[in-house]
Amino acid sequence: MSVKEPSSKRGSAGGSKLEVNEMPRGQRALEYAGILAFASLAILIAVETAFGASTFGYVWLVPILAVAAYLVADLTSGFVHFTLDNFGDDDTPFFDPYFIKPFRDHHVDPKGITRNDFVDTNGDNCLASLPPMILIWLFAPISTTSWGYFFGAFFLFLCLGIFLTNQFHKWAHMDSPPPLAAFLQRLGLILSKEHHDIHHESPYDTYYCITVRVWNPLFDRFDLFERTERTIRRYVPGTHPELRSERDGALNETRQT
Numbered sequence: 001m002s003v004k005e006p007s008s009k010r011g012s013a014g015g016s017k018l019e020v021n022e023m024p025r026g027q028r029a030l031e032y033a034g035i036l037a038f039a040s041l042a043i044l045i046a047v048e049t050a051f052g053a054s055t056f057g058y059v060w061l062v063p064i065l066a067v068a069a070y071l072v073a074d075l076t077s078g079f080v081h082f083t084l085d086n087f088g089d090d091d092t093p094f095f096d097p098y099f100i101k102p103f104r105d106h107h108v109d110p111k112g113i114t115r116n117d118f119v120d121t122n123g124d125n126c127l128a129s130l131p132p133m134i135l136i137w138l139f140a141p142i143s144t145t146s147w148g149y150f151f152g153a154f155f156l157f158l159c160l161g162i163f164l165t166n167q168f169h170k171w172a173h174m175d176s177p178p179p180l181a182a183f184l185q186r187l188g189l190i191l192s193k194e195h196h197d198i199h200h201e202s203p204y205d206t207y208y209c210i211t212v213r214v215w216n217p218l219f220d221r222f223d224l225f226e227r228t229e230r231t232i233r234r235y236v237p238g239t240h241p242e243l244r245s246e247r248d249g250a251l252n253e254t255r256q257t
């Protein structure tokens with residue numbers, strides 16, 4: 001789940017923007033390759049799953065697995081987002097320029113994501129999904145065992161949910177999303193602007209899930225993200241004992257200067 005500066009070079013200082021045609025060609029090519037590889041692996045896993053379905057049946061279970069995978073994708077988006085918003089700092093090797101900074105800068109310029117094109121929006125999530133997809137395709141017995149078939153179907157839909165998350169997030173920030181997106185938002189099937197706006201209120205410490213809107217009210221009601229952060233800070237060496245929102249709720253504004 002990445003949130004990139006609009007058309008910007010990841011790792012550049014907050015606010016410095018580069019147009020798509022000014023982006024490093026290697027980065028752009030990598031994103032194209034990531035999307036192509038993701039699509040190829042998804043098709044390969046889908047074929048394996050289809051073989052599993054023809055062998056073991058239980059096709060009625062596939063839609064149920066798809067819904068479960070969609071909910072897990074939303075949960076995954078929430079915990080990745082929660083981690084990148086709250087842990088690590090400017091000195092965190094690799095993770096700051098590529099993950100932490102883009103997420104936190106997104107609080108400063110929430111409309112920036114709407115200026116990303118399809119490749120820029122979805123390339124990183126595809127790249128991040130490739131290692132598990134390759135491992136699952138190579139080693140999971142999707143077409144030869146019933147449990148492998150169920151897991152393959154679940155994993156395929158989970159990857160698709162993760163792939164769609166950044167696109168849904170982008171649409172939630174658009175004043176005029178595409179008609180189909182607006183329709184799905186009204187139905188509550190994907191993240192809506194009204195729902196996601198709650199996260200974008202300083203100090204950005206709730207409503208972290210950005211695929212759909214199932215988990216956020218539940219987590220917010222029981223302060224589950226806050227409890228998780230307190231637990232991590234209490235037991236993980238090297239983390240600050242206070243909540244990030246208690247220390248620097250205005251962190252993102254100050255990072256602009």
Ligand SMILES: [Zn+2]
Nearest residue numbers: 081085103204
């Ligand atoms: Zn955030």
Ligand SMILES: [Zn+2]
Nearest residue numbers: 106110169196
């Ligand atoms: Zn956002």
